[in-house]
Amino acid sequence: MAALDPSLDGYTILEEYPCTPPTYTLNGYMFTLIGLYDWSQTGAEGADRAKELFDEGIRTLEKILPYYDLDGFTCYDLSHITWGREEPHISAPYHRVHVAFCKIFYDVTGIETFNDYYLLWASYVAA
Secondary structure, three states: OOOOOHHHHHHOOOOOOOOOOOOOOOHHHHHHHHHHHHHHOOOOOOOHHHHHHHHHHHHHHHHHHHHHHHHEEOOOHHHHHHHOOOOOOOOOOHHHHHHHHHHHHHHHHHHHHHHHHHHHHOOOOOO
């Protein structure tokens, strides 16, 4: 995560598609986390490790959510920061995914940050 900000050096993100520099695609990361959560609930081999990775990933997600907030919408990834693109990549369908996953992560973890972002990001598209 140091490619985004040196203060994030101790945080881990699982990339949807690895590249250099990383793009930190939000929806892919969220889908990965929910997969780890599901696996951790099975009791199958590796479930304990999946829980550790989920917990570590949730810690990272909570820390990096502000980077995806564009004050009225969310961005798909952070390539506008890491690749120096002029404009952030935005998409209404992916914004809806981001909103839904924040609610899911709040329901699963009880971490208020996820509820705060759920409410904020949902308000960006409220009728």
